[in-house]
Amino acid sequence: MTKLRLHRDQLAAVARVTPYAMAGYGVNVALAAAAFWNTFPAHHLFLWLLFSFSVCGFLGLRSWPRAPSRRRHKANTTRSARNALVFAVLLALPWSFLAAAWAGAVSGTSEAILTAFVVGMAASGSILLAPIPAAALTYAGTILGPLILKLLILGGRENFVLCALAVSFLVFLVVLVMTNARMFMERLKVLDRLKVSIADAKAANEAAQRATSAKSEFFATMSHEIRTPLNSVIGYTSLVLARRGLNTEDARDLEIVRDAGRSLLNTVNDILDFSAIEAGRMKLLLAPTLLRPIIESCLSLILVDARAKGLILSAEIDSALDEVSVSADAQRVRQVLVNLVGNAVKFTSVGRVDVQAKWVKRSDDDVVVRFVVKDTGPGIPEKSIPELFNRFSQLDGSYERRFAGSGLGLAISKSIVVAMDGQIGVDSVLGEGSAFWFELPLAVSRSQPSTERSADSKPAGPGGLNVLVVDDMEPNRRLTSTVLRRAGHRAVTAASGAEAILLVQSETFDVILMDMQMPGMNGLAATKEIRKLPPNQSQVPIIAMTANVLPNEIASCYAAGMTAHIGKPFEIDVLLHAIEAVCDGSGISTRHRVPVASSGGRNPF
Incomplete structure (x- = not known):
């Protein structure tokens, strides 16, 4: 031939x-x-x-x-x-x-x-x-x-x-x-x-694309399968911990279970984040933002852990940060800060952790902000610093600063900072401590930022809402219903998309919590059918509450006509805040979507 x-x-x-x-x-x-x-x-x-x-x-x-x-x-x-x-x-x-x-x-x-x-x-x-x-x-x-x-x-x-x-x-x-x-x-x-x-x-490229697609599908499937039982583990332990009269030993044991579930969830989140970064799918959602609330919310998340170790956790925030709002992805900035402050607290046994934020450069249109997280921990050997921000990198355990977990946190932080055209690094003296820093060039925003709330603050949400909970798994329906009833809302449940449509046609709801993966008619199909109903029924806010948290999965939720998205496992306060957010915008249409963070304050985008 x-x-x-x-x-x-x-x-x-x-x-x-x-x-x-x-x-x-x-x-x-x-x-x-x-x-x-x-x-x-x-x-x-x-x-x-x-x-x-x-x-x-x-x-x-x-x-x-x-x-x-x-x-x-x-x-x-x-x-x-x-x-x-x-x-x-x-x-x-x-x-x-x-x-x-x-x-x-x-x-x-x-x-x-x-x-x-x-x-x-x-x-x-x-x-x-x-x-x-x-x-x-x-x-x-x-x-x-x-x-x-x-x-x-x-x-x-x-x-x-x-x-x-x-x-x-x-x-x-x-x-x-x-x-x-x-x-x-x-x-x-x-x-x-x-x-x-x-x-x-060409054949190799097609094979690589098939492998990437298979990997993405594997991550999506495994994420869903891990998140679904974690929803019950974290949710029910949180419910039991909220009861009065628990003895100290039972409360401590339940806290261990809840914290272990959250640790596993963080690992799953890290893997998904890094997978998205490797595939070039990480997106930045820029919006008018004030930086002080971001820093304060990070500190509030980690304050309990710092106090438990007897550490002083403080923040020095330049007052100039309150004067100008910037265009930034608040969730991603928060993610980097939480990672660095969390590591500092985790690997510091005695002393303090200080967070600093200040302008480095400033003009009418642009600013450069520098964040520094200092600790009094054991420090990092100079030879180990070049490898610190690589994926799966962990320091030798002999230096008592072992980065336990996925080993992806700093690599993800670096990818986020680089995606924002910034720089990240560390200065450390062995035996004295470390100072992790990152600088972000940000555009000055002429719009007013939306008000940020701490995930730990109690929402002053509207009481007595009629909420439809759609989920094919009975433990999830019972958990969500219990959370809603304790917050003063009325919960009606449906086990399938078809059942949800019938209930919407026969009863008026203030908000719908919709699962995605259900036998028969799934959440996407059910949402599309609800949006075809008469205006008094079709305009109800629909929040996707699902273990599907990959960017393309979230995008498909919005494309189907959903109003917001919450990832499972959900935090109770995050769920109640989401309901409050969509119901505060009465008459809110699917054109005005509320970007609600997944549990743990992390935006899956």
Whole structure:
């Protein structure tokens, strides 16, 4: 097959230039006729012209570009290779006849012109046919062979010299044709290997895309399967811990279970975040933001852990930060801060953790903010610092600052900071402590930021809301209903999308909490059907409450017409805040979506 393909490429290379070569051939025929008009007999010259023009016209029309046929490709290629030899002989015959008939019969200028035409046509035709060596050599031999024999027959010193020159020129053409043919064949082989390499690269790219798709599907499935039971573990332990009269030992045991569930959830979140970063799917949601509430909310999240270890946790926030709102992804900034402050508290046994935030540069349109998290921990060895922000990086346990967990936290933080065109680093002295810092260039926002609340603050939500809880799993329905009833709301449950639609048609709800993965009609399909109902039923806010938290999954929720998204496992305060947010915007449409964070204060985007 490779040899056949090379033959086909050889023929194609010649066929591409044949129409233009035949035009040149015809011009040379006309010039030769003009040169010998008074030298050769008119009837001989006319017959020669007729034959020459017939040959070049036939070959020119035959080789004119046209759509190739795929049928009988092998047979056509073989036949074309034989035809090339026949056509080479036909093209050479007029000039062969001219040389054999009139060599020695004319003299002086006419003989020189005759020799120039014959040699020139032999050279040009051989070069044209060089991709097909057999045709090129046949052409050159057909033209020069009769001339050589005629000169030998004529004899004489001058004719022998001309004969020797013709033989040497024929040898030169043979060498030239073979060299060009070899170079052409090498080029074809290189192109063939290049095509194979491109095909292999394309196949490898398609395989990589399939692998990426499979990995994403695996992460989505595993995330859902892990988050679903964690929803019950974290949710029910939080409910029990909220009861009065628990003894100290039971409360401590339940706190261990809840914290272990949250730790596992953080690991799942890290893996999903890093997967999105590797795939280039991390998106920044820029909005007008004040930085002080972000810092304060981070400290409030970690304050309990710091106090439990006897650490002082303080913040020094430049008052200028309160004067200007910036365009930033508040959730991502919070994620980096929580990671750095959390690590500082985790690996500091005695002393304090201080958080600083201040302007580094400021103009009317842009600012650069520097955040620093200092601790009095054991410090980091200098040789370990270059590897600190790499994925799965953990320091040696002998330095008592082992980064337990997924080993992705600092790598994710670096990716977020870099995505914001910022810088991140660390200064550390072994035995004295470390100072993790990052700088963010941010645009000044002319809009007013929305009010940020701490996840630990109690929502002053509207009481007595009628909430429809849609979930196919009974433990999830019971958990969510219990949380809602303790907050003073009324909860109605549905185990499927079809049941939810019937309830919406028969009863008025203030908000719907919709699961995604349900047998039969899933949450997306149910939402689309609800949005088709009459206005008094279709405008109800719908919050996706699901373990599906990947960016494309969240986007599909909004595309179906949902108002907001909460990831499972959910924090009680986050759920109540979400309900408050969508219900405060009475008459809120699906065009005005409220970006509600997943549990733990992390925005899955």
